[in-house]
Structures are given as C-alpha cells and as structure tokens.
Amino acid sequence: MQGWERLRQLQPEFASPFFSPAFVAAADAARGGDVEIARIRRGDELVGLWAFHRIRGVAWPVGRCFNDAHNIISANIPPIDWRWLLKELNLKAFHFHSLVGPTAGLADQDCFETIDAFSLQLGDDSPATLRRMEQSHTTLKKQQQKTRKMARELGEISLEIDCRDADLLDKTIQLKREQYLRTKPIDVFAPQWPHKMLRHLFEKPRHGAYGMLSVLRAGDQLVAAHYGIREGDLLHYWFPVYDPRFAIYSPGTALFKSVVRDATQHGIRTIDMGYGEPSYKRKQTDTQGKVIYGVTSHSSSYHAWHRLQYQTQQLARYMPFKQQVKKWMRTVASHSNPLQLS
Structure with a gap:
C-alpha cells in the first residue's frame, strides 16, 4: 500500500x-x-x-x-x-x-x-468562490430567485452534505435510473454490481476514498441529491440528480450551489466535475483540462x-x-x- x-x-x-x-x-x-x-x-x-x-x-x-x-x-x-x-x-x-x-x-x-474535463478550485474560501462564479454566470446568479421561491412554496431549504442514510442512497440511485430511462439508451445501473460498488464506498470509514451522499431538502421533501466520491480535499461530482416534480425550481443547481457554499467548512478545496460537454459543467467550473x-x-x-x-x-x-x-x-x-x- x-x-x-x-x-x-x-x-x-x-x-x-x-x-x-x-x-x-x-x-x-x-x-x-x-x-x-x-x-x-x-x-x-x-x-x-x-x-x-x-x-x-x-x-x-x-x-x-x-x-x-x-x-x-x-x-x-x-x-x-x-x-x-x-x-x-x-x-x-x-x-x-x-x-x-x-x-x-x-x-x-x-x-x-x-x-x-472540468473542475472548480475552491481554495480556502468557497463562499467567495461561489460569489465570483455568480458574477460570471447568470444561471448561478438567477438561481437565488428560484431557491427563494422553492422555500416559500415547499418549505425551508436545508443541505445535508454527508448524509449517512442508506435508504436515501437507494432512492438517489432509483432517481438516477429513472433519469437514464428518460434520456439515455442505456440504464448503467441495470446490472447489480454498480449499486454494490457505490454501497461499498458509502459504507467505508471516513478516511481514504469514500462515497459521499449530499441531499437537498425543501421542508421534509428531498428535491435533489448527489452521490460523489471524496478523498482528502477533493470531491468528484459523480451522480447528481433531482426529483423531476420540482424541476421548475432547478433543484440540481440549488444543490450544487449549496455544496460549494459549505465546502470549505467541510475541508473540500476542489470539486472535480469530470469529462464531457454538458453545458452546466462550463457554467459551474473555472478550470479546464x-x-x-x-x-x-x-x-x-x-x-x-x-x-x-x-x-x-x-x-x-x-x-x-x-x-x-x-x-x-x-x-x-x-x-x-x-x-x-x-
């Protein structure tokens, strides 16, 4: 080792x-x-x-x-x-x-x-990084209005950045599978082993690399979730998903902003968004490889x-x-x- x-x-x-x-x-x-x-x-x-x-x-x-x-x-x-x-x-x-x-x-x-490939360098002050990103990307800035509307209509917004509820992990994977069925030709969670792999990482002690589930709630309802893999001060943003019933509020963006805002106090200095061309990656990152x-x-x-x-x-x-x-x-x-x- x-x-x-x-x-x-x-x-x-x-x-x-x-x-x-x-x-x-x-x-x-x-x-x-x-x-x-x-x-x-x-x-x-x-x-x-x-x-x-x-x-x-x-x-x-x-x-x-x-x-x-x-x-x-x-x-x-x-x-x-x-x-x-x-x-x-x-x-x-x-x-x-x-x-x-x-x-x-x-x-x-x-x-x-x-x-x-894209990443966001947060340094020692992730709230400041978020404010800077909001000035550069109107999508992030306008999200404030949608999040306030979501709070008024659904209930207080809260983030649990490292949720340990295995049932919510299962629900997150199910939401992701439903998203794949709506948008992709292949449900990558159809075999059993990917679910087992994510569960294995999720159940690991909090040292080395481990699976981290973040959930965003409005009142008592889960509106968005993200399952990532974290090691040290780096979080790989892996499987974000939101409940399509609440799509009008853009809860996925609200979740991302909440994770960034709280990242520093949880020791996260870099968010790796991975490779590919989804437009949201360009709007939510500042480093390209x-x-x-x-x-x-x-x-x-x-x-x-x-x-x-x-x-x-x-x-x-x-x-x-x-x-x-x-x-x-x-x-x-x-x-x-x-x-x-x-």
Whole structure:
C-alpha cells in the first residue's frame, strides 16, 4: 500500500480517487473479484501499478464506464510502453475513455479523441468562490430567485452534505435510473454490481476514498441529491440528480450551489466535475483540462477495426435528422441491458 501511495504522488492527476486502493477494492468486491493489478518493476524498484478488468482477453478500466480517470500509476520516466505491457500480460488491447496523466507510452494512433474535463478550485474560501462564479454566470446568479421561491412554496431549504442514510442512497440511485430511462439508451445501473460498488464506498470509514451522499431538502421533501466520491480535499461530482416534480425550481443547481457554499467548512478545496460537454459543467467550473479516449493494441487488425468504428460514430454526428434518430434510438433501447458493463 505504501508503494501505491508513493507512486500516486508522482503526478497531480493521480490525486483523483479513481486511482485510490479504496475505489479499486470497491469495484473488485462488487464484481466478484475480477480486478487484476499489474506491478511493474525495474530491477527491485516498483515503478508502476495498473489495475484493470480482463474480459475475453481485453483490458478495461477498473469500474468500467464509472471510472472517470485511469492510467498506469507511474512517473513514466522512461515511459512504460503500453503495447509491451499488453503482451506481457497476454492481453489483446486496452480500451480507455478518460485517460489522464502521462501518455508517452501510447502510440499516436491510439488516441482517438481528446475530451474537455472540468473542475472548480475552491481554495480556502468557497463562499467567495461561489460569489465570483455568480458574477460570471447568470444561471448561478438567477438561481437565488428560484431557491427563494422553492422555500416559500415547499418549505425551508436545508443541505445535508454527508448524509449517512442508506435508504436515501437507494432512492438517489432509483432517481438516477429513472433519469437514464428518460434520456439515455442505456440504464448503467441495470446490472447489480454498480449499486454494490457505490454501497461499498458509502459504507467505508471516513478516511481514504469514500462515497459521499449530499441531499437537498425543501421542508421534509428531498428535491435533489448527489452521490460523489471524496478523498482528502477533493470531491468528484459523480451522480447528481433531482426529483423531476420540482424541476421548475432547478433543484440540481440549488444543490450544487449549496455544496460549494459549505465546502470549505467541510475541508473540500476542489470539486472535480469530470469529462464531457454538458453545458452546466462550463457554467459551474473555472478550470479546464483534457482526457483521452481511444484504444491501444498490439494487434493491428483489432486496432484498425475499432478506429473505423470510432470514425463511423464521428460521421454519424453530422447525419441529417440526427436528433430524430437519437430520439428513436433512446425510445427503442431505453430498457436495453448494458452488456458492455458486464
């Protein structure tokens, strides 16, 4: 464990809780013990650690699509060649969707796309940071009026930033599943293991990385909730959700503002919003980075096939009637089983 934490200190990106032993252990326990950990040495020195799932000879990030930051944990000096590593482990390929940190060990063609990632640096005065963000983004500033209206009509607004009620965790996941069924082709919580993983992190003692549930109430009604993973002074904003009955009040934004306002007094200095392009991330953050999506493989045919798939998906973005096709797909596939999460 000491070697693991020593390696994590070599790159700032490895501060993400997704590189923590606790997250790896939670995913392993939830999935029945299928996590493998490669230890890379030069002589007697441990120079790298890589945790992954092996599925039909192919490696995937620990926690699959729930993992928002992955890589080999190493200084990468000299670089660890990915294709050499895959051959040593008898793996055909590694699929990554949010690679952070050193990339010198990848071939140029392995990186299919770079994707924006966002975070909010709170420092030692999160209320001041919130006031500054309100001046920059009218959505945050106007939320004050909606929150006051919600208080008048529903009851006093209160935040429980670290709620320990397991029943409310279950309710939060159910609300998130209902949101996915309304908006996405895949319910990522359809398998049992993601729920088990979140519960495992939720039940951990308050040291290392652990799951943190924040709930916003209006009177005695839960109007919004967020389940994140916290380690030290960093909170990864993972699964925000709100009760659609109260959508007129924008309770999700109200929850985020409440978490930011109270963050300093709870020791949170950074909120990592992860990667992707939802507009709210740009409105609620002040720091932008990049993650990498792609595939590395020593099999040229395997690599070429998956690169072709990616290029086809990119072309589909510019299809005529794209929105109508997406709406149809979401309708017919809304209850599909996410086999890629198995």
